[in-house]
Amino acid sequence: MNLKKTLHVIYVGFVLSKMHITAYVAAIINTILWFTIIFVPATVFSEDPKMAVSMFLPGVYALTVASAAMWTATEFLRWNVYHGLTDLYRENGLTVFHYLISYSIVDSIFFGVATYFASTYIIASYTGLSFFNALPANPQYLLLAIVVAIPMYLLMGSLIGYLMASTSVSGAWINIIQMIVAFGTIVPPKTIPSGWLILLNPSTYVAEILRIGYNTNTVSSNALVVSIPIAIALFTLLGYWIGFLCDKRIARYGLEYRY
Amino acid sequence: MVLRVLNALTYREVAWFRRFFADYVVSWIFPLALSVGVIFLPASISGVNTVLSRMSNLFNYQMDLKTAYSLALALTGIVNVVAIVINDVIQTMFAEFRFMEVGWMILETTGLVKYTIANAIIRPAIMTPLATLFLAPLLLYLNGFSGLVTFALLELVFIATSIALGFYSTIVAIPLTFHTKISRPWTIANTLAPAILAGTGVYIPVNLVPAILRFFAYSTPVPRSCEIVYLISLRGFPSEITLFLVFITFLTSLYLAVSGILSKNADARVRKG
Numbered sequence: 367m368n369l370k371k372t373l374h375v376i377y378v379g380f381v382l383s384k385m386h387i388t389a390y391v392a393a394i395i396n397t398i399l400w401f402t403i404i405f406v407p408a409t410v411f412s413e414d415p416k417m418a419v420s421m422f423l424p425g426v427y428a429l430t431v432a433s434a435a436m437w438t439a440t441e442f443l444r445w446n447v448y449h450g451l452t453d454l455y456r457e458n459g460l461t462v463f464h465y466l467i468s469y470s471i472v473d474s475i476f477f478g479v480a481t482y483f484a485s486t487y488i489i490a491s492y493t494g495l496s497f498f499n500a501l502p503a504n505p506q507y508l509l510l511a512i513v514v515a516i517p518m519y520l521l522m523g524s525l526i527g528y529l530m531a532s533t534s535v536s537g538a539w540i541n542i543i544q545m546i547v548a549f550g551t552i553v554p555p556k557t558i559p560s561g562w563l564i565l566l567n568p569s570t571y572v573a574e575i576l577r578i579g580y581n582t583n584t585v586s587s588n589a590l591v592v593s594i595p596i597a598i599a600l601f602t603l604l605g606y607w608i609g610f611l612c613d614k615r616i617a618r619y620g621l622e623y624r625y
Numbered sequence: 626m627v628l629r630v631l632n633a634l635t636y637r638e639v640a641w642f643r644r645f646f647a648d649y650v651v652s653w654i655f656p657l658a659l660s661v662g663v664i665f666l667p668a669s670i671s672g673v674n675t676v677l678s679r680m681s682n683l684f685n686y687q688m689d690l691k692t693a694y695s696l697a698l699a700l701t702g703i704v705n706v707v708a709i710v711i712n713d714v715i716q717t718m719f720a721e722f723r724f725m726e727v728g729w730m731i732l733e734t735t736g737l738v739k740y741t742i743a744n745a746i747i748r749p750a751i752m753t754p755l756a757t758l759f760l761a762p763l764l765l766y767l768n769g770f771s772g773l774v775t776f777a778l779l780e781l782v783f784i785a786t787s788i789a790l791g792f793y794s795t796i797v798a799i800p801l802t803f804h805t806k807i808s809r810p811w812t813i814a815n816t817l818a819p820a821i822l823a824g825t826g827v828y829i830p831v832n833l834v835p836a837i838l839r840f841f842a843y844s845t846p847v848p849r850s851c852e853i854v855y856l857i858s859l860r861g862f863p864s865e866i867t868l869f870l871v872f873i874t875f876l877t878s879l880y881l882a883v884s885g886i887l888s889k890n891a892d893a894r895v896r897k898g
Binding site: 388389392395396399400402403404406407408409410411412413414417418421422491492535536538539541542545548552553554556557 | 645647648650651654655658659662663664666667668669670671672675676679680683704809812813815816819820822823826827828829833835838
C-alpha cells in the first residue's frame with residue numbers, strides 16, 4: 367500500500383466524516399453522558415477525587431478510540447453489507463484495513479481528543495477541580511498517546527473485522543467486547559492481579575502512556591517510552607496482516623448480512 | 626379493535642425478543658458491569674471501607690458491602706429501563722413509519738392514537754421484565770427470600786416508570802416521525818436516554834448533579850423512581866411507595882393527554898397526505 371493510496375483513503379475518511387458530522391457530535395455527547403453515569407459516582411465515592419480522575423481519564427481516551435475502531439469495523443462488515451457498500455469497496459481493492467485507515471485520523475485525533483477534553487471538563491466540574499488541573503501535568507504524553515492510538519485503532523478494528531468475517535455474531539456483541547477492553551484502560555492495570563497480562567489489550571498501552579502524564583502509570587515509564595516505535599510498527603503490521611486475512615476469508619466464504 | 630392492536634404488538638415483541646436475543650444479553654451484562662464498576666472502581670483506589678463510608682454518608686444509611694452492592698444493582702435496573710424504553714419506543718415508531726413503510730398498514734387497520742397508546746404501554750410493559758430479569762437471581766443470592774420480595778417491589782416501580790416513559794418517548798417520537806425530515810433519529814434517542822440518566826445521577830443523590838443536567842431528568846419521573854428504589858433497597862417496604870404511585874399515575878395521565886393530542890394531529894396530517 368503506497369503513500370498516495372493511504373493519503374487518498376484518509377481524504378475519503380475526512381469527506382465521509384464531514385457528511386456524518388451530526389452523528390459525531392451526538393456520539394461525543396452520548397459518550398460523555400454515559401461516562402458521567404459511571405465516573406461521577408466512582409470519583410465521588412473515592413477518598414481522593416484528583417487521584418481518581420488521574421487514574422480513569424486516560425482510560426476514557428484509550429477506550430473511546432478502541433471503541434470507535436471496533437464500531438467502524440462492525441459498520442464495514444455488518445451494516446454496510448446490506449447497502450452493498452462493502453462489496454463496492456472490495457471491488458476497488460479496498461479491505462477493512464483501508465476502511466479503518468480512512469477513519470483513523472478523525473476518530474483518534476478529533477473524536478477521541480474531543481471526547482477526552484469534554485469528559486475532563488465534566489468530571490472537573492463535579493469534583494471541584496479546575497479543568498487545567500484535571501489535564502496531564504506533562505501534556506507531551508497526550509501527544510505520544512495520540513500517535514500510538516492510530517496504529518492501535520488499526521489493530522483493534524482489524525481484530526474485530528476478522529471476528530465479524532469468521533463468525534455470525536451480531537453488532538450487539540461489540541458492547542460486550544468493549545467491556546472486556548475496559549480492563550486495562552478504564553480499570554487500571556494495577557488493580558488486576560497480573561497487571562502485565564492486561565498489556566495483551568493493545569488499548570492499555572495507549573492508556574498507560576497517557577497515565578505517565580498524570581504520574582499514575584503501572585508499567586514503567588521508561589519501558590513504555592522506549593517501546594513506542596516497536597508498538598507502532600507491530601500494531602500497524604499486525605493490523606494489516608489481520609485485515610488481509612479477513613479479506614481472504616470473505617473472498618473464500620462470502621459475507622452474509624447480519625444486523 | 627384495541628384487543629387486536631394489543632395482540633399484534635405482543636406478537637411483535639415476542640418475535641423481536643427471539644430475533645434480538647443478543648441485544649437482551651448485552652442489556653443484562655452491561656448494567657452488571659456498571660453496578661460492579663461504581664463500587665469496585667473507586668474501591669481499587671481508596672479501598673472498600675472508604676467507599677462504603679462515603680456511600681453511607683451520601684445516602685444517610687449505614688451500609689455494608691452486601692447492602693451497597695444490592696443498592697447498586699437495584700439502581701442499575703433504572704438504567705436499563707430508561708435506556709431500553711426511550712430508545713425503542715422512539716426508534717420503533719420512526720422505523721415503522723419512515724423506514725419499513727408499514728405505516729399505511731397500521732393506519733388501514735387502526736388509528737394512530739390507538740396505535741401510539743398501545744405502543745407506549747405494550748413495549749415497555751413487556752421489555753421491562755425481560756430486561757430486568759437478571760436482578761431476581763442476584764438479589765435472591767445476596768439477600769435470600771427478602772431479596773425476591775425486594776425484586777417484586779422494584780419490578781412494580783420499573784414497570785410503572787417504563788409506561789410513563791413510554792408515553793414520554795411518544796411525545797418525542799411523534800414530532801420526529803411526522804413533522805421533521807430528520808434522517809438519523811437514533812442520534813436523538815441515543816442521547817436522550819443518557820441525558821436523563823446523567824441528570825438523575827442514578828448512583829448518587831440528584832442534588833449533586835449540576836443544574837443544567839437536571840433539566841432533562843426533571844421532565845421525567847426518573848429522579849423520583851430512583852428515590853423510591855433507594856428506599857425499597859434500604860428499608861424494604863417504604864410508606865412513600867403509595868405517594869410514588871399517585872405521582873407516577875398523574876404524570877402518566879399528563880403524558881397520555883399530550884401524546885394523544887399529538888397523535889390525533891399526526892393521524893389527520895398523514896391521512897391528508
